[in-house]
Amino acid sequence: MLRVVKGKKETRVCQKLLETALTESLSSESEFKIGFPSGSMDCSVIYNSNVWFTGFEITEGSPRFWNSFGLTSNLEQGKSNSIVVEINIPTDGINRRVSGLFAIDDDTESVFLLHRGRIGGGRKGIGKNSFVNWYSKPFTEIQNGTDVEEALLVGEITKNDFPNKLAKFVQGIAEFKLFATSDDVNEASFLSDSELEEKATSSNGKSKPKRKEIIRGGYDRCHYISELAKRRAKGKCQLCKKSAPFKNKYGKPYLETHHIKWLSKGGEDSMANTIALCPNCHRKMHVVNLDQDIQKLKKTAASHNKALQRTSR
Numbered sequence: 001m002l003r004v005v006k007g008k009k010e011t012r013v014c015q016k017l018l019e020t021a022l023t024e025s026l027s028s029e030s031e032f033k034i035g036f037p038s039g040s041m042d043c044s045v046i047y048n049s050n051v052w053f054t055g056f057e058i059t060e061g062s063p064r065f066w067n068s069f070g071l072t073s074n075l076e077q078g079k080s081n082s083i084v085v086e087i088n089i090p091t092d093g094i095n096r097r098v099s100g101l102f103a104i105d106d107d108t109e110s111v112f113l114l115h116r117g118r119i120g121g122g123r124k125g126i127g128k129n130s131f132v133n134w135y136s137k138p139f140t141e142i143q144n145g146t147d148v149e150e151a152l153l154v155g156e157i158t159k160n161d162f163p164n165k166l167a168k169f170v171q172g173i174a175e176f177k178l179f180a181t182s183d184d185v186n187e188a189s190f191l192s193d194s195e196l197e198e199k200a201t202s203s204n205g206k207s208k209p210k211r212k213e214i215i216r217g218g219y220d221r222c223h224y225i226s227e228l229a230k231r232r233a234k235g236k237c238q239l240c241k242k243s244a245p246f247k248n249k250y251g252k253p254y255l256e257t258h259h260i261k262w263l264s265k266g267g268e269d270s271m272a273n274t275i276a277l278c279p280n281c282h283r284k285m286h287v288v289n290l291d292q293d294i295q296k297l298k299k300t301a302a303s304h305n306k307a308l309q310r311t312s313r
Contacts (some may be wrong), residue, residue, distance in 0.1 A: 002103035004144040008092040014102040032274035035080035047072045050167040063091040069170045085173045100174045114151040188227035199224040226257040233276035255280045
């Protein structure tokens with residue numbers, strides 16, 4: 001098992017190894033303005049065709065090596081360039097508020113770069129757990145004294161494939177942040193099926209949706225129940241039974257959630273009253289709302305809920 005590096009001297013040796021590996025693989029260098037939440041500053045940036053890096057040691061506050069990475073495709077002169085991820089390393093000891101860390105395999109003396117997975121999506125409720133569920137790669141166990149911790153492995157620093165693994169890690173985080181800021185996405189989008197079922201069940205019909213002011217009247221609905229309805233449909237409209245007419249830009253079948261008894265008529269925002277429809281059938285239900293279709297949707301929703309109750313026992 002890998003051992004966490006936490007001594008001051010050993011940490012500096014590992015940081016030097018990281019900087020050497022980056023300098024050798026990121027062969028271009030120039031000055032760019034790098035932005036961060038409190039402002040921006042001119043930095044010396046090294047880069048290749050995939051990623052860029054800049055960093056230095058911070059001695060005040062929480063002492064750490066500031067290691068910042070971004071995508072070269074987004075790097076431009078004359079503008080403030082956004083950091084995709086910081087893999088900062090405490091200069092001495094353990095600081096779990098700093099997400100980066102080094103670890104060593106004492107048998108081979110190999111040095112590894114890891115990240116604790118604390119990545120924010122830029123929206124309320126979309127943070128570390130969302131990123132970990134989305135990223136899908138497993139955590140690596142690391143020894144910290146008598147304790148065992150977990151972190152995401154970026155790569156072995158001195159191996160030839162480290163630059164490629166680093167680039168994939170940075171690209172993955174950039175894709176997550178882009179996905180997380182989409183209007184089509186919320187906290188529920190990143191939950192596992194079991195977590196989503198638990199959240200939807202706990203919210204099921206317990207509160208009347210609050211009316212919210214938009215350009216036209218609407219209702220603030222439970223996104224856990226909405227997301228679960230779409231997953232239960234497995235990419236097919238629950239009325240016409242045809243596959244979703246297209247996929248959204250994230251490759252997911254496009255369906256819309258519909259309340260069988262409309263919210264405007266006192267319907268509950270509950271699993272028993274929520275179904276997933278293709279846009280055409282959704283419009284049909286709001287235009288003609290045939291009784292035979294209503295009964296068909298009620299039957300489908302009831303069938304889904306019976307299956308959910310069986311799995312949750």
